[in-house]
Amino acid sequence: MLRIIKERIHQKYHTLDYPRKQPTLSPRFMGRPSLTPVDCGDCRACYAACPTGALLPIEGAPHSTPTLDMGRCTFCGACRAACPKQAIAFTGEHRMAAFKREDLLVVPGQPAPHETTPTVPGEFSIFRRSLKLRQISAAGCAACEADCNVLGTLVYDLPKFGIDFVASPRHADGVVVTGPVSENMRLAVLDTYNAMPEPRLVVAVGACAISGGLFRDGAQCNNGITDILAVDLFVPGCPPNPWTILDGLLALKK
Ligand code: SF4
Ligand code: SF4
Structure with a gap:
């Protein structure tokens, strides 16, 4: 016993x-x-260079730096490497989740939307104390799923915030969807969603769930959960860093 206590003190x-x-x-x-x-x-x-069509020309200014859609971006860095004018860079800012799809658009020279506008919708206030989520892996590559799972480890300690992943949609306040939602997962996603009591949230984690990602416009895939259900929280990345996911989930509880 003493040895265990000593080890705990040592590990901090x-x-x-x-x-x-x-x-x-x-x-x-x-x-x-x-x-x-x-x-x-x-x-x-x-x-x-972009594999997902995440760069979009600005209307009326087709010869200037494009807008970057974080909902499609895999953060591969190919555009940064290709640009001869160093117009594209990536910061160390992990807080990128948004409640509105349009807030995932990064416009050249403009500050991030979350720095300028309040983004927490009032209807989510009932989840301030406890938020139970059901995760659905809908044809993802398992990277987004792994970064959701890791939130349960001691570094992040998700349950200390009152947020838990639960086994049954009957106990859930929302679904966390990862993957582009293949056609053969569509029914399972809808059944899970319909099994949850209202009000219920939909959280799209990762480029696939938001826009189809690398599978966009694939014959057997939807372009993410946004094709099927109204999404309440978008967490960009491929996969999103666990801190990005945690930051988004905590925003639901503000
Ligand atoms: S970092 Fe994003 S925008 Fe740039 S090439 Fe990769 S996917 Fe496209
Ligand atoms: S690579 Fe750079 S210079 Fe070329 S279009 Fe893109 S942002 Fe503009």
């Missing part, structure tokens, strides 16, 4: 005091994109 406390203390992420982490407005001329290098 590993759960981060989030959100009061922000995590230190690897310098290689690619967080919220930062776009510098430049005159691109006829260059289309970033459009050509």
Whole structure:
């Protein structure tokens, strides 16, 4: 027994005091994109490099730095590498979740929406004390699922916030959907959603669930859960960093 106590003292406390203390992420982490407005001329290098069509020309300004849709982005960095004008960069900011799909659009030279507008819808206030979620893996590659699972470990300690993943939709306040939702998962997703008592939330985690990601417009896939149900929280990434997911879930409880 003494040996165990000694070992616990030696190991110290590993759960981060989030959100009061922000995590230190690897310098290689690619967080919220930062776009510098430049005159691109006829260059289309970033459009050509992007595997998911996440870069969108700005209406009325087709020769300037494009808008970047984080809902489609896999954060692969190919556009950054392709740009001869260094107009595309990725910051270390992990807080990227949004309640509105349009807030996932990063516009050159404009601050992030969450820095300028309150984003917490009032109807979610009933979940402030306890939030139970059912996870549905709807044809994902298992990376988003792994980053949801890791939230239960001692570093993140999701249950200390009153948030838990539960086994039955009957006990859930919302579903967390990962993957593009293949056609053969569509019915299971709808059955799970309909089995939850109202009010019920839908959280889309990862590029696939938000937009289809790399599987977008595939013959056997939907373009994410957004094709099927109204989504209340979007968590971008491929996969999203666990801190990005946690930050989004905590926003539901503010
Ligand atoms: S980082 Fe995102 S926007 Fe850039 S090429 Fe990759 S998927 Fe496309
Ligand atoms: S952002 Fe960079 S790579 Fe993309 S079109 Fe402009 S100059 Fe070319």
